[in-house]
Amino acid sequence: MLQGKVVKAAGGFFTVCDDSGKEHICRARGTLKRGRESLMVGDHVLFEPADPESADKDGDGIIEKLLPRVNRLHRPSVTNVDQLAVIMSLRHPGCDWQLVSRMLVMSEKEGMAAFLCLNKTDLTSKDELEELSVQLDNYPYKIIYTSALTGAGLDRLKERLKDKCSVFAGPSGVGKSSLLNAVQPGLSLQTGTVSSKIKRGRHTTRQAELLALEIGGSVVDTPGFTRLDFSSLGAAQLADYFPEFDLLRGQCDFRDCRHITEPRCAVREEIGRSLNPMRYEHYKSFLEELDKQEVY
Ligand SMILES: Nc1nc2c(ncn2[C@@H]2O[C@H](COP(=O)(O)OP(=O)(O)O)[C@@H](O)[C@H]2O)c(=O)[nH]1
Ligand SMILES: [Mg+2]
Ligand SMILES: [Zn+2]
Incomplete structure (x- = not known):
């Protein structure tokens, strides 16, 4: 055998x-x-x-x-994943930061490492990139900036992918297939314009497939997670899936602090300091969503 x-x-x-x-x-x-x-x-x-x-x-x-x-993802169904590569573009389409956080919560829940790849930097001005870097101050995940068109950042992306099993996740049109084609020109994955994909119906199901990389490792190119609900997640665990809260655990006055309105909350005191404000907003809105789920 x-x-x-x-x-x-x-x-x-x-x-x-x-x-x-x-x-x-x-x-x-x-x-x-x-x-x-x-x-x-x-x-x-x-x-x-x-x-x-x-x-x-x-x-x-x-x-x-x-x-x-070791772990498993749903839709697409893939197992034994080393890392989730969340791919977004800065323009056409613009980055959905809340969806990024949603995918990162999922990866934490499944015990997978994750990083973020912001593609299509060729469409963004230097000023916009500088503005973005302020917004991303203390962002708790590694971010790689790439352009599948010009090849910028591809070496850093390859370095991350080497010898790992990675899942590419992100909305349709951000350049997932283009990036993979650029990492390994022989793959010839189908790419398309955003509008032609919408016309064809972008939720066409497709089987997940592990593509072996010549640099070592493998990648699953996904059509994007179409349904990403939190139905299997409890409100009480949500904070565990925000790794930037780790260092503050146990430091709030209330032992069961949810970091929303409680006085002397160590998490809230760190917003805008060691904690990225946008990430905290996502935490709050996910918690609201989970609270509603648990009532009904
Ligand atoms: N300007 C620019 N266009 C890109 C880049 N990467 C992909 N595209 C284009 O974006 C569209 C969607 O790309 P595709 O790889 O099919 O995205 P996917 O749906 O995420 O796999 C195509 O028209 C690509 O040519 C990039 O870095 N810069
Ligand atoms: Mg694609
Ligand atoms: Zn707190």
């Missing part, structure tokens, strides 16, 4: 990449097809490769066992 990783799943067939990089088309044992245990892209598995001696020359391998998962 060999060990491998599922890099593609479609129509009941799984493409499994073994340790030497060879791909095998496999089917799964019945018990691995259904329910909670159903296989997905990113899974580590044990499989029996197709027997080259067998009469049925086109026979497929059989996946026998699913190995434990």
